[in-house]
Amino acid sequence: MAEEYEVRGIPSYTDKDTWARVMADGTVRIGITDYAQKMLKEIMFVDLPDVGSEVVQMQPFASAESSKALSDVYSPVSGTVKAVNDDVIGDPGIINRDPYDAGWLVAIVPSNLEEDLKSLLSADAYKDLIKEKIR
Amino acid sequence: MRTEFYYTGLSPFQQGGFMISKLNYYISPQTIPYWNLGMEAFLLEWVPENTCILYLWQNQRTVVVGKNQNCWAECNVSSLEEDGGYLVRRMSGGGSVYHDKQNLNFTFLVREEDYDVARQLEVILRAVRSFGLDARKSGRNDITIDDRKFSGNAFYKSGGKCYHHGTLLVDVDKQAMSRYLTVSSDKLQSKGVSSVKARVVNLKELCPDMTISALCDALTDAFGEVYGGRPEPIRDSSIDLSRVEELEARFASWDWRFGRNVPFSWQAQSRFPWGGLEIQLSVEKGCVIDAMVYSDAMEGDFIASIPPLLTGCKFDAASLSQALSFALASEEETILADIRQLIKEEIK
Numbered sequence: 001m002a003e004e005y006e007v008r009g010i011p012s013y014t015d016k017d018t019w020a021r022v023m024a025d026g027t028v029r030i031g032i033t034d035y036a037q038k039m040l041k042e043i044m045f046v047d048l049p050d051v052g053s054e055v056v057q058m059q060p061f062a063s064a065e066s067s068k069a070l071s072d073v074y075s076p077v078s079g080t081v082k083a084v085n086d087d088v089i090g091d092p093g094i095i096n097r098d099p100y101d102a103g104w105l106v107a108i109v110p111s112n113l114e115e116d117l118k119s120l121l122s123a124d125a126y127k128d129l130i131k132e133k134i135r
Numbered sequence: 136m137r138t139e140f141y142y143t144g145l146s147p148f149q150q151g152g153f154m155i156s157k158l159n160y161y162i163s164p165q166t167i168p169y170w171n172l173g174m175e176a177f178l179l180e181w182v183p184e185n186t187c188i189l190y191l192w193q194n195q196r197t198v199v200v201g202k203n204q205n206c207w208a209e210c211n212v213s214s215l216e217e218d219g220g221y222l223v224r225r226m227s228g229g230g231s232v233y234h235d236k237q238n239l240n241f242t243f244l245v246r247e248e249d250y251d252v253a254r255q256l257e258v259i260l261r262a263v264r265s266f267g268l269d270a271r272k273s274g275r276n277d278i279t280i281d282d283r284k285f286s287g288n289a290f291y292k293s294g295g296k297c298y299h300h301g302t303l304l305v306d307v308d309k310q311a312m313s314r315y316l317t318v319s320s321d322k323l324q325s326k327g328v329s330s331v332k333a334r335v336v337n338l339k340e341l342c343p344d345m346t347i348s349a350l351c352d353a354l355t356d357a358f359g360e361v362y363g364g365r366p367e368p369i370r371d372s373s374i375d376l377s378r379v380e381e382l383e384a385r386f387a388s389w390d391w392r393f394g395r396n397v398p399f400s401w402q403a404q405s406r407f408p409w410g411g412l413e414i415q416l417s418v419e420k421g422c423v424i425d426a427m428v429y430s431d432a433m434e435g436d437f438i439a440s441i442p443p444l445l446t447g448c449k450f451d452a453a454s455l456s457q458a459l460s461f462a463l464a465s466e467e468e469t470i471l472a473d474i475r476q477l478i479k480e481e482i483k
Contacts, residue, residue: 045327045328070203070291071292089326089398
C-alpha cells in the first residue's frame with residue numbers, strides 16, 4: 001500500500017525518488033525518499049561527490065549500495081556541492097532511519113533554482129507516482 | 136573450505152523484457168581481467184535497441200571486488216600478487232569473488248527496457264540443467280544446487296543500459312579462493328561493503344563430464360531457446376578495439392583499483408628490543424591522510440618524526456617502506472628497519 005511510504009509536505013520531489021529542500025541560508029539539501037530507502041533496504045555504502053563539484057539536474061551525482069542493489073542517485077537541482085553529510089558516510093543506516101532529515105546527502109548552492117523547482121513534483125504528485133510504481 | 140564471498144540482489148530497474156528481437160553473443164579471446172572488463176564496458180556502451188548480448192569470458196587467477204569494497208579488507212593482496220594474480224574492481228556492487236580458468240563468467244547486456252533478470256537466470260538454469268543437474272532459483276536471484284551456490288551474480292545500470300553478470304564455478308581452485316579471500320579483520324576498520332560468505336560447489340563435483348567449453352555451448356543454446364531466436368556472434372568489425380583498450384586502461388589503473396573513496400583505518404603493533412611500537416594509519420582514496428606512531432622507546436623525538444613521512448603515501452607495503460628508507464645513525468636505522476619489516480608482515 002502506498003500509505004506505508006512517508007511523503008512529507010515541504011520538499012520537492014523527482015520521479016527518481018530524490019527530494020530537495022531549500023534551506024534558510026539559500027542552499028538546497030538533497031536526499032532520497034522513504035520509498036527509495038525502503039526499496040533499497042539496508043544501505044551499506046554511499047558514494048558522495050567532493051565539495052566544490054558541480055551537479056546537474058536529473059543527472060546522477062551519487063550512488064547508494066544496499067543489500068539489494070547499487071543505485072545511482074539523481075539530483076533534483078543543478079549547482080555546486082557546498083557540503084556533504086559526513087554522518088551518513090560513517091553510518092549509511094541513518095538514511096534508512098531518517099531519510100528526510102538526518103539522512104540528507106549533500107547541500108547544494110543552486111545555480112538555476114527557480115527553473116529547477118518548476119520541474120519538480122509536489123508531495124501530492126509524488127504520492128501519486130508511488131501508487132503508480134507499486135501498482 | 137566451501138566458502139565464496141558472494142553477492143546477489145534484486146535490481147530496482149526490473150522491466151518486462153519482451154522486446155528482444157536480436158540475440159548476439161561474444162566469447163572473449165583473452166584472459167587478462169582488465170581487458171575482459173574493458174570489453175564488458177564497451178559492450179554496454181554498444182548494445183543496440185531490442186538486442187540482448189550474452190558475453191562469455193574467463194580470467195586468469197583474479198580476485199574481483201565490488202565497486203564499493205575495500206581491497207585490503209577483502210583480499211590478501213600480497214599473497215595474490217606474489218602468485219601472479221590480479222586484483223580488479225568491477226563496476227557493479229556487491230561482494231568479492233575469485234576467478235581462475237576453471238570459472239566461466241557470463242554477462243547479459245541489454246537496454247533498460249529489455250532487462251529481465253528472471254529470464255536471464257532462466258538461461259543459466261536451463262544450460263546447467265542440460266547436464267542433468269538440479270539447478271534451482273532460490274530466494275530472489277540466487278541459483279543453487281542442493282542449497283550450494285555455483286554462481287555469484289551482480290547487476291549494473293548506466294545511461295539507460297544494464298548488465299547482469301555472474302560467475303559459474305566449474306572446477307575452480309577452492310583452496311586458492313579461500314587463501315586470497317581470507318583476511319584477518321582485526322587490523323582494519325573499514326567503510327564500504329563487506330562480502331557475505333556462502334557455501335559453494337564446483338559443477339564438476341556434481342557432473343564429472345562438465346567442461347568450460349561444453350558449458351559455453353550449453354549457454355549459447357539455452358540463450359536461443361529461452362529468448363526464441365538464433366544467437367549470432369558479434370563481428371569483429373563491430374568492435375572498437377581502441378575504445379576497449381581505453382576502458383581496459385581505466386580498469387587497470389591504480390586510481391580505480393585502490394584509489395576509490397572507501398575510507399579505512401589500519402593499525403599494527405609489535406615489541407622490539409628498543410621498545411614497543413604501535414602504528415595507526417587513516418587511509419582515504421588509497422593514500423594515508425593521517426598517521427600516528429606510539430612508542431615507549433628512548434628515541435622519542437625520532438619516533439615523532441616518523442608520522443609526517445608516512446602521510447600522503449600510497450597504502451601498500453612497498454610505498455610505506457620506501458618512505459622509511461634513508462640513511463641514519465645506526466640505532467635509528469634499526470628502528471626504521473624494524474618498522475619496515477612490521478609493515479611488510481602486516482600489510483597483506
